[in-house]
Amino acid sequence: MNYWLMKSEPDDFSIDDLKRKKSEPWSGVRNYQARNYMRDGMRAGDGVFFYHSSCAEPGIVGIAEVACAAYPDPTQFDPRSDYFDAGSSRAAPRWMLVDVKFKRKLKRAITLTQLKARPELRELVLVRPGSRLSVQPVTKAHWDFILDLE
DNA sequence: GCCAACGTTGGC
DNA sequence: GCCAACGTTGGC
Numbered sequence: 001m002n003y004w005l006m007k008s009e010p011d012d013f014s015i016d017d018l019k020r021k022k023s024e025p026w027s028g029v030r031n032y033q034a035r036n037y038m039r040d041g042m043r044a045g046d047g048v049f050f051y052h053s054s055c056a057e058p059g060i061v062g063i064a065e066v067a068c069a070a071y072p073d074p075t076q077f078d079p080r081s082d083y084f085d086a087g088s089s090r091a092a093p094r095w096m097l098v099d100v101k102f103k104r105k106l107k108r109a110i111t112l113t114q115l116k117a118r119p120e121l122r123e124l125v126l127v128r129p130g131s132r133l134s135v136q137p138v139t140k141a142h143w144d145f146i147l148d149l150e
Numbered sequence: 151g152c153c154a155a156c157g158t159t160g161g162c
Numbered sequence: 163g164c165c166a167a168c169g170t171t172g173g174c
Contacts, residue, residue, distance in 0.1 A: 007160090031169080054160050112161080130167045132159050 002041060003143040005049040005060070005126055006100065007134040015050050015062040015105055023067050023101045026135075027075045028083045030095060034135035039070040039096040047143060048100060051126070052109070053134075059111035060146065067099035110149050120145055 006026065008014065018024055029035055046066040052058055072093035075083035088094035116127050125136040138146075 009160090033169095058161070132168065134159085 001046055002043065003047040003049075003138040003140060004037065004042065004066070005051055005136050005138050006064070007051045007053040009054045010052045010061075011055070014052065015102075018050065018062070018064060018100065018102045019105065021102075023099050025073070026097045026100050027073050029073070029097060029135060030083065030085070031134065034133055035096055037135045037137060038098050041137065042066045042070060042098050044068050047138075049138060049143075049146065050100075057109065057111055059109040059114070060106065061109045062105045063103040065101045065103050067101040070096040070098050073097040106150050108150065110146060114149060115146070118145075118149075 013024070026038070029038065044066055048064040048066060049060045050062040050064045052061050072090070073083070073095040075081040076085040076088045076093065076095045077090060078084055083095075085094055112126070115121055115124065121127060121142060124138070124142050125131050125133060
């Protein structure tokens with residue numbers, strides 16, 4: 001079992017949105033590294049930290065789970081979508097996604113500030129200088145450590 | 151294959 | 163809104 005962190009802007013799609021919808025196709029990722037993690041790394045049942053970015057208090061706000069293996073992101077084929085990619089095709093899809101399933105909200109968000117303050121998390125991709133990946137791996141040790149911060 | 155220009159991300 | 167860091171694009 002692997003562990004991940006996935007970012008979402010709460011104004012766009014929040015942990016409460018995921019709770020209400022129960023499961024959501026993680027559409028719109030247009031970064032190759034993030035795609036590769038979803039396509040090659042993720043398996044159903046993997047753990048996911050749901051992270052709120054670009055907001056007043058960025059941080060981990062909930063726990064989710066990978067719900068299925070990766071499949072083509074349908075928005076890449078839709079000319080009316082913001083995520084349309086004319087360079088992709090159904091025969092050779094460029095962008096893949098997984099469904100993300102709600103598990104629970106944290107009692108209290110674990111803020112980016114808190115995470116940065118912990119020397120044990122120095123190697124966490126999220127807090128690495130310059131890292132902007134919206135889908136990133138989390139080691140089991142970091143996963144357990146972060147859960148204990150709740 | 152280099153690299154400048156441009157667009158995006160995301161914390162502050 | 164600013165801006166640093168990063169990724170992508172496209173001319174050469």
